[in-house]
Every structure is written in structure tokens, then in C-alpha cells.
Amino acid sequence: MAEATSSRTAEVSRKTNETAVSVSVNIDGTGIAKISTGVGFFDHMLDQLARHSLIDMEIKTDGDLHVDDHHTVEDTGIAIGQAIAKALGDRRGITRYASLDLAMDETMTRAAVDVSGRPFLVWNVTFTSPKIGTFDTELVREFFQALAQHAGITLHIQNIYGANNHHIAETCFKSVARVLRTATEIDPRQAGRVPSTKGTLAQAASHWL
Numbered sequence: 121m122a123e124a125t126s127s128r129t130a131e132v133s134r135k136t137n138e139t140a141v142s143v144s145v146n147i148d149g150t151g152i153a154k155i156s157t158g159v160g161f162f163d164h165m166l167d168q169l170a171r172h173s174l175i176d177m178e179i180k181t182d183g184d185l186h187v188d189d190h191h192t193v194e195d196t197g198i199a200i201g202q203a204i205a206k207a208l209g210d211r212r213g214i215t216r217y218a219s220l221d222l223a224m225d226e227t228m229t230r231a232a233v234d235v236s237g238r239p240f241l242v243w244n245v246t247f248t249s250p251k252i253g254t255f256d257t258e259l260v261r262e263f264f265q266a267l268a269q270h271a272g273i274t275l276h277i278q279n280i281y282g283a284n285n286h287h288i289a290e291t292c293f294k295s296v297a298r299v300l301r302t303a304t305e306i307d308p309r310q311a312g313r314v315p316s317t318k319g320t321l322a323q324a325a326s327h328w329l
Contacts, residue, residue, distance in 0.1 A: 128208065129145065130145055134202070139192055141181045141183075141199040152176045153179075155170070157179065158183060165293045172301065216235050229279045233300060239274070242277070244278040244279065248285060260292060275296065
């Protein structure tokens with residue numbers, strides 16, 4: 121079940137045999153996060169996503185962690201993406217595009233986003249270890265794939281350099297947070313228009329140019 125309001129908030133609940141996920145977001149928030157997925161490192165990354173995007177997020181996931189973390193991470197990404205898409209509605213008046221190089225100690229990661237309605241992920245990030253603590257590093261990509269697909273955004277993430285795998289993962293979440301913050305902000309010069317040359321709102325909602 122999902123619903124959105126003109127105040128750019130939304131709630132999504134998603135239940136399968138593998139996970140039960142509930143997510144609420146406020147695009148125009150202050151980055152308040154209430155997060156519980158049962159995966160400590162993932163909770164830390166989601167807190168960064170909320171804090172630096174200024175999107176308030178309340179996330180509760182109960183997953184089959186006795187199997188592994190995969191379903192929990194992927195399904196949480198799906199639900200967050202769905203909630204963001206619902207909260208944005210027809211995306212009228214948004215800035216739409218943003219890109220950023222984000223530094224953290226020895227690491228630099230670039231993120232670029234088009235909040236377009238067209239889902240696509242370009243992932244150019246390599247980890248030197250399969251684990252950060254007990255967390256599988258391959259799940260970082262799985263999260264962003266699910267987020268991009270279900271939020272309806274084109275998302276490019278490139279780690280330019282870095283040595284510490286924790287820092288590489290964290291800069292991915294922080295850089296995506298910052299570009300989401302900019303791209304979803306209301307641009308007063310748009311005067312409430314959908315930022316597309318497509319013509320009609322119905323066309324633009326599904327196939328933006």
C-alpha cells in the first residue's frame with residue numbers, strides 16, 4: 121500500500137515471504153532518520169542517506185537475516201524508491217538534475233542524478249574486500265539498483281579513488297544523498313512546471329526527454 125500527498129510525503133508497506141518493510145518519507149524534511157533493519161552497517165548508511173539528503177525517513181524492515189542480508193537490503197531499497205516516487209508525484213517544479221564530487225578522507229566519489237521517471241543505474245565502484253565487518257560489499261550496488269529502479273531515477277555513481285572500503289561505501293551513500301537533495305528541491309524559476317520539453321504532463325511522467 122502506498123499513498124502520497126501534495127506536501128511531498130509518502131508511506132509504503134511491502135510484505136513478501138522474505139521481508140516486511142515499512143517506509144515513510146518527507147522530501148521537504150530536515151534529515152530526521154528512524155531506521156531499523158537489523159543490519160547495523162546498513163542502518164548507518166541509511167542514516168547518512170537521510171541526513172545528507174534532508175529527506176526525513178522512517179524505515180522498519182524485518183527480513184530473513186538467518187539466510188543473509190540480501191533480501192533485507194534489496195527490499196528496503198525497493199520500498200524507499202517507491203516512497204520517494206510517490207512523494208514526488210508528477211515531479212512538477214523540481215530542479216531535476218544534480219551532480220557532485222564528494223570527498224571523505226582519502227576517498228572521492230562522484231554521483232549524478234536525473235529525477236526523470238526513467239530508471240537506470242550506472243555503477244563504477246570497486247571494493248577491495250567482499251566484506252565491511254559482516255556486511256557484503258556487493259549489497260551496496262544491489263541497494264542502489266533497487267532504489268533507482270523504483271524511484272524512477274537515472275543514477276550514476278563512480279568511485280574516483282579510495283583505499284578504505286567503509287569510506288568508499290559511505291561516500292556512495294553521502295554523494296547520492298546530496299544529489300537527491302538538490303535534484304528534488306523546488307526550483308522557483310520553474311513556476312510549477314514539469315521540467316521537460318515532452319509537452320503534456322501525462323507524457324512527461326513516463327517518458328521525459
